[in-house]
Amino acid sequence: MGVRGLQGFVGSTCPHICTVVNLRELAQCHRSKHPGSPPTIVVDAMCCLRYWYTPESWVCGGQWREYYSALQNFIHPFTEAGIRLVFFFDGMVEQDKRNEWVKRRQKNSKEISRIFNYIKSRGEQPGRHMFFIPPGLAVFTRLALKALGQEAHCSLQEADYEVATWGLQDGCLGVLGEDTDYLIYNTCPYLSIRELCLDTLDTVMLCREQLCKSLRLHVADLPLLACLLGNDIIPEGMFESFRYKCLSSYTSVRENLDRRGNTILAVADHIARVLHLQQGEKRLEEMLPLGPNTALFYKGVASYLLPGQTSPWFFKKPKTIINLNDQLVFLSSDPESKQEITMDTDPKIKLEATMCTDPEFKQVNFSSHPEIKQEMTMVSDSEILKVAKAQHVQGDSYLVYNVMSSGEIECSNTLEDELDQALPSQAFTYRPVRQRVYALLLWDSSDRESLGNELGPAVKEWFVYAGNPLKHPDLVRPLPVRIAGGTPSLKTLWLSQEPSIHARRFDVLLACFNLSSMREDLQAVEGPLKALCCLLIYLFVQVDTLGLEDLHALISQALCLQGKSTAQLMDLQLDRIDSRAVQLGSLFVRGLTTLVFVNSACSFPFDVNDFMPWNVFDGKLFHQKYLQCEKGHSVEALLEHDRFRMTQFQNLQSVIVKACLKENRHIQSWQHWRTHHTGGHGQPQRNQGPGSRQYRHDQ
Structure with a gap:
């Protein structure tokens, strides 16, 4: 921003x-x-x-x-x-x-x-x-x-x-x-x-040099200007009265500019005309109304300093060298020059220190003995943490390092209708999967052998869903991962080169989706469709309000997608847009991101390409199949009368229905709900709560 x-x-x-x-x-x-x-x-x-x-x-x-x-x-x-x-x-x-x-x-x-x-x-x-x-x-x-x-x-x-x-x-x-x-x-x-x-x-x-010339500032002044105007660290209201005073005393207000533009000019003018004159003679907090926000303000300015760079806006202090999370912070002590903070070494980690008030200088700064926030991680095994960090930085994994390092993850908004919760939020639908992955990543071997159902540290989840004000994260505890022969350690799962380990990785992934009993049936599914099948089984077991037509639409679009060119997909035209289909499409795609998370945690038993959306999902094509299901089209019509696709469809549906029956989940036709509740456009209106079997709100 x-x-x-x-x-x-x-x-x-x-x-x-x-x-x-x-x-x-x-x-x-x-x-x-x-x-x-x-x-x-x-x-x-x-x-x-x-x-x-x-x-x-x-x-x-x-x-x-x-x-x-x-x-x-x-x-x-x-x-x-x-x-x-x-x-x-x-x-x-x-x-x-x-x-x-x-x-x-x-x-x-x-x-x-x-x-x-x-x-x-x-x-x-x-x-x-x-x-x-x-x-x-x-x-x-x-x-x-x-x-x-x-x-x-x-x-x-x-x-x-x-x-x-x-x-x-x-x-x-x-x-x-x-x-x-x-x-x-x-x-x-x-x-x-x-x-x-x-x-x-x-x-x-x-x-930026030309910007500085226009504002009569130095490049080193820009972090100060940014924090006084407000950015992602400094709330906009923090210096509202200060900006108002600058604007009130500014003599070069331009009529062709809006208030925001004139405010920027006025604050820049105050830095150039007032603060520059006092620089070195007075401390920053004597020149600005920082008050209780002093520490945050200094941190905001320091956040713009890249490795090896300094700021002239920090007063001098006795020289100290502090190692903060692999990053050195140099505090110099020359009494004739201004204090500088130099950021060096690891460019991937920023300053993480609590600024303390020094009574000698009556200013908030980095004192000789600052309170240093130790880097606390959820996992103590440095070798495993190093592997997770490397995969994270290389962009190969998803959320795994976040869970293991800070125990905190977030997920942004999804297209979900807060006024129609017949389909549950993706935050709840896939939570049991995440909970089992948390156990895999955070529990040591002694934890795994315990008999309790919910043990170990809670993970902080910042997930957007209807009714969540996001004032605090949901505290979500791990769930046991049940695997015949016991759950392998992360070292075995991630680092072992044994020929048999790939099968174990697949076993662990199935256990995360609670699909261990379907191993043989899933092994019979052809490679590229295996991941899709796992996701659909989980989704239909988890969400009671999904009907047979939903399954037909999701399978048929995935199979038909293989034979479509990009141009054909672009040319697809839809009669109308259905709000429930919009939400279901988003719920499915969030399932694919969940697959990325689980696959990463289990050391990639699936080829990632097998479940990338450009290979298994197209929004318009799914919508087309969904609308055709509403109109009562046959499976043959959905599959565009292709015999090979019919065979694939029957195999997939057979495995999915069988797995659901094992969980006492009967996938019924929309006609079942129409007999009781009729909704707009013939789609089911289901008064079954949130629609998720394990809808839980762990605070």
């Missing part, structure tokens, strides 16, 4: 800091000066998702084959130009930014309510102005880029810091994204994804 109001301000007031550049020419220039050093662009992938997702349909769960093609089209011109791309994805939400994360999720929930109101009143997808990214877009984009041979990393904190740090490397032409924080970080040039033309590789470069 960056600095509030800065993007609009730059466009309206400082257009001269925006220069059109050609990335091919920049790359050629770099190669001529540095032969043998490939020109590189580091990409903030989280900023780019909505620009990459170009398919017209987005509400049905995602047009994944089209999206995969769009990513190929994005990469191609850079490859032709000899430009190396390095992608970064958010790997976690920092505690300082949790409140901001919650605000965005709450805002998204309101947007989703409007989307469902629109669908139910008009029977069609809203326009792009209401666009909401399909579920799992970030994790599947990362895996798609890796499948396409690209370098994609998952960050150990929010990605912007690691992106900016990477930008300091030789050969980096710029940061590609859409976040004004890249104007604040003192890194390589900031390139706009919004203005990028793929045909020509022209885009807009935003120059």
